[in-house]
Amino acid sequence: MIGETHRFTLRALKTQHSLHLPPFSSLSSPMADPSPKPVPLLKDQLDIVIPTIRNLDFLEMWRPFFEQYHLIIVQDGDPNKVISVPQGFDYELYNRNDINRILGPKANCISFKDSACRCFGYMVSKKKYIYTIDDDCFVAKDPSGKDINALEQHIKNLLSPATPFFFNTLYDPYREGADFVRGYPFSLREGAPTAVSHGLWLNIPDYDAPTQLVKPRERNTRYVDAVLTIPKGTLFPMCGMNLAFDRELIGPAMYFGLMGDGQPIGRYDDMWAGWCVKVICDHLGLGVKTGLPYIWHSKASNPFVNLKKEYKGIFWQEEIIPFFQSATLSKECTSVQKCYIELSKQVKEKLGAVDPYFNKLADAMVTWIEAWDELNNTSEETSSKQPNGAAK
Ligand SMILES: O=c1ccn([C@@H]2O[C@H](COP(=O)(O)OP(=O)(O)O[C@H]3O[C@@H](CO)[C@H](O)[C@H]3O)[C@@H](O)[C@H]2O)c(=O)[nH]1
Numbered sequence: 001m002i003g004e005t006h007r008f009t010l011r012a013l014k015t016q017h018s019l020h021l022p023p024f025s026s027l028s029s030p031m032a033d034p035s036p037k038p039v040p041l042l043k044d045q046l047d048i049v050i051p052t053i054r055n056l057d058f059l060e061m062w063r064p065f066f067e068q069y070h071l072i073i074v075q076d077g078d079p080n081k082v083i084s085v086p087q088g089f090d091y092e093l094y095n096r097n098d099i100n101r102i103l104g105p106k107a108n109c110i111s112f113k114d115s116a117c118r119c120f121g122y123m124v125s126k127k128k129y130i131y132t133i134d135d136d137c138f139v140a141k142d143p144s145g146k147d148i149n150a151l152e153q154h155i156k157n158l159l160s161p162a163t164p165f166f167f168n169t170l171y172d173p174y175r176e177g178a179d180f181v182r183g184y185p186f187s188l189r190e191g192a193p194t195a196v197s198h199g200l201w202l203n204i205p206d207y208d209a210p211t212q213l214v215k216p217r218e219r220n221t222r223y224v225d226a227v228l229t230i231p232k233g234t235l236f237p238m239c240g241m242n243l244a245f246d247r248e249l250i251g252p253a254m255y256f257g258l259m260g261d262g263q264p265i266g267r268y269d270d271m272w273a274g275w276c277v278k279v280i281c282d283h284l285g286l287g288v289k290t291g292l293p294y295i296w297h298s299k300a301s302n303p304f305v306n307l308k309k310e311y312k313g314i315f316w317q318e319e320i321i322p323f324f325q326s327a328t329l330s331k332e333c334t335s336v337q338k339c340y341i342e343l344s345k346q347v348k349e350k351l352g353a354v355d356p357y358f359n360k361l362a363d364a365m366v367t368w369i370e371a372w373d374e375l376n377n378t379s380e381e382t383s384s385k386q387p388n389g390a391a392k
């Protein structure tokens, strides 16, 4: 309402820019709350990043879990379209004009017309943790019928150690009612810092186009009550739909690549990031978890459109995977940025022959790190900072 103040976070970015402010009517204005809610976990240390091409009505269902967190909305597609955000949410919104204004020529490393654009939100955030979710993902129910607070479960996953060096057969040993089983080395029971928490999906599973075409009516109804650490040396297909990570531990590696408009490939944004992230986590001794929490994925994207986007990736990945499986990083790679730059050199060297696209991608990986360091003033720290933040 006129005159009512609204909690709108204006971010002091390196280059001041006028955020794309939707008309005042669609701006947030938190309703006065007579009975203050308990402060949610990591309230001021976590941003929720949402890539979108549509109005964000889905937030209504998430309001009990998300309303007290800051949102970073990355609006893809036509920047003149106004995205409406339900009242009461604290958010900043960036469209393509903002990305171009903030990054200048480096904006060419951020995809257009693809959910890969979400990684811009990771870059501009100033928080320690990120949760990213698609706008067609809703609150799922656990087998008891209780609404699942996906964000709370991700936070638990991130705040407890991982076990990448030795597999615990009773799954997450740090979980209430579980522990390390007999034969688990005591020297390894401290675990490793958790960098990534990869959640899953009920209803529409994240299948590739060929599988979608063969099984158009398949729905995931199986709720598996487990969180697993993905063992060191094992890659995994990371889906960006329901994903959380420690931005200080692994953020610079969460680049979602060159996808969408003008690119020969799509729907491999999160996959590419996941393969780079896992190689770097293994090198730096960080953990990646998958399993709980579930969200309810409501919309299957068009399998024919998806097939066109994925087509080249389906056979390229038969070369990409062996590349990541055999990728090694030197001991001089003591920070995520250094690991990532080293990896980009190997991409150019070893995948450039697969297709010229990988030369472009390798260059974009470097541009991403340059932009990340510039926006986060981390270039001088990069040379000395250990992944756990301790200076050399
Ligand atoms: O051009 C676009 C298209 C979509 N978005 C936003 O991105 C997410 C995901 O979109 P959608 O749910 O339509 O697509 P899915 O196929 O279900 O996405 C999953 O597959 C992977 C494709 O990369 C991806 O990791 C998953 O997200 C929504 O929020 C759209 O609004 C966009 O920004 N630009």
Ligand SMILES: [Mn+2]
Pocket (backbone or CB within 6 Å): 134, 136, 297, 299, 300, 301
């Ligand atoms: Mn979807």
